[in-house]
Amino acid sequence: MEPQQMDGEGKMENVGEVGFKKPPVHSRFRKGCSGNSKGRPKGTKNLRTDLTEVLQERITVSEGDRKVRMSKQRAVVKTLIAKTLKGDSRSATTLLNTIFRALGFADTAVDVEQPLDANEQELMAGIEARIQRKAESSTKPDVLPDNSGSQS
Secondary structure, rough: OOEEEEEOOOOOOOOOOEOEOOOOHHHOOOOOOOOOOOOOOOOOOOOOHHHHHHHEEEEEEEEOOOEEEHHHHHHHHHHHHHHOOOOOOOHHHHHHHHHHHHOOOOOOOHHHHHOOOOHHHHHHHHHHHHHHHHHHHHOOOOOOOOOOOOOO
C-alpha cells in the first residue's frame, strides 16, 4: 500500500501516486529550487536590441558615381523612397505605414469620430443635395420612348 500524508487542505494523499500532473517523486522539483536554476544568461539580447544594433551598422553605398557611408537603416529608407517614386505600390504602402508608425499617426480613426464643425456640415449638406439630384435625374428618362410602333 502507498504511504499517505496530509496535504495543506487536511486531506490524505498518496505520496508516490503518479498520473496526470503528478510526476514521480524522484523527478519533481525540490522545494526552493526552480526548474531553471541557471536562468537567462546575463548579456543576452532580445530581438529589438539585435535589430537596432544591426540597423545602426554603417555600410558603403553607391549613389550615382560616388560611394557614401550610411547606416543600414538609412539605406533601407532611401531604397523604399526610391521604389515608391518609381511607382511600386507595395513599397508605397510599406513606406506610408512606416511613416505613420514613426511619427505617431498609427491610430487615425480617432479623428474621424470628432463632430463636424459648421463649415464641414455645410459642405456635407451640399454634397448630399448634389447626390440626391443626380439620383433623381438618373431615374427619370430624358425622352419618352414612342410605343406607337411606327417610325417617323
